[in-house]
Amino acid sequence: MDSIGDTRVGGKSGVGVLDKAVGILSLLAEGGPATLAGVVRGTGLARPTAYRLLSALEAHGLVAREDGRYSLGSRLLGWGGGAVGSSLVEVARPVLAALRDRTKESTQLYVREGDRRVCVASVERMGGGLRDAVPEGAVLPLGQGSGGRVLLAWSEGAEGDPDLAETRARGWAESVAEREVGVASVSAPVFGPDGGLRAAVCASGPIPRLGEHPGERLAGLVVEAAREIEGALVR
């Protein structure tokens, strides 16, 4: 998903050290704990560079090292808890779990960040077989996937696009093999008490299981979950 060097998904910002550090953090977010060697392989950084950056991240509490393996640090826990939208994530998480149980697919919550979207909560399908896995913190484009389409459709300035108008009329979006080959998904908008778009709730899985029109089966459940999240927001 993320990689060092691609601005579209947060790769190159003009501050090289930051780009590398974020590359390391997103590697750990996506792949779980890793040794120094694993971080070197996963990021392509030179070994002493990765070592120095990891030590610095550890000094700041953004990374923790235990038994020779690095993982995301508890300072990110605190910052995540204080970031705008943390209460949305808190109320959404059990709803995503229930939606996962009902649809038997993975579910996610996306929020818009400028011209991209960020996965702020992810609950994966249980049991065996194929599953879609989106790591929390992953940055994805708006232009691909049903989640991106929903975040675009209910934005200011979307009025002129007939495709997005159709999405708004329907109240949800579906996509097949857009964000990722082999994956189909359905998304619905989550509105805040003020009526503004807050997030997109999404269920996703492999095309062979969901078919070429995943919305037929899942749209009702996904829209229902969005309504449920909205209800929990006003309590």
Add this chain to the structure above:
Amino acid sequence: MDSIGDTRVGGKSGVGVLDKAVGILSLLAEGGPATLAGVVRGTGLARPTAYRLLSALEAHGLVAREDGRYSLGSRLLGWGGGAVGSSLVEVARPVLAALRDRTKESTQLYVREGDRRVCVASVERMGGGLRDAVPEGAVLPLGQGSGGRVLLAWSEGAEGDPDLAETRARGWAESVAEREVGVASVSAPVFGPDGGLRAAVCASGPIPRLGEHPGERLAGLVVEAAREIEGALVR
């Protein structure tokens, strides 16, 4: 609290750009949304430097800019959700809120990170009057405050210290004007299902309200909250 330049609380790690970026993020975590001018004042950075770093953080989704004000970005939401300990924070938050209601004081959850502690959840006292405010993500020393003492007392290697042995015997710690002038606090250990120390739960407030022995009044409630968090962890 945090400031650029002090290694003890995550200031200088040997990677200057990272130190500055973390300084900005912790300023936003502690003080809430800020303009560029506010970030310049708060961090002491030169204006073009702060501008460039904020733009880079925004490109990575770590900071969001809205109406000329910067705040923590939603990527931190995702990473915080995936960091080790996020489930602990999730179950602890309502317990901290209940403890805040019972004690009528602010409450926090701290985890140990190397030789410091991080506030991973914070619920502030409601209503008027004095309140202790610890921002989520704040990095504090272990050697000061009841929360630090608890994290030390139940650590490996604490056996030789009679003061920590007394804390262990009692099952909680109290402090007066240690972490901060005018603040008293009481903390208790939170253990994981494996019996290992996971966190410290803490209630804190002004000395005039809590007195020179805050444990007399609050210890029972704090210890009870710790047991409650432990119970929620095994469900």
Add this chain to the structure above:
DNA sequence: CATTGTGTCTCATATGTTGAAACAAAGCAA
């Protein structure tokens, strides 16, 4: 209307970061 403050951009230069090389220790296969 004049002054001050803010946000944004440029660029010469100083500084910080880089990564090859070296070293020690651990792991592994024969």
Add this chain to the structure above:
DNA sequence: TTGCTTTGTTTCAACATATGAGACACAATG
């Protein structure tokens, strides 16, 4: 058990990056 490979850590010369003074446009203020 030995020899080789891999991993983690440190050093430091070279160079690429980041810095911040200065400039500019615009907004805010008295």
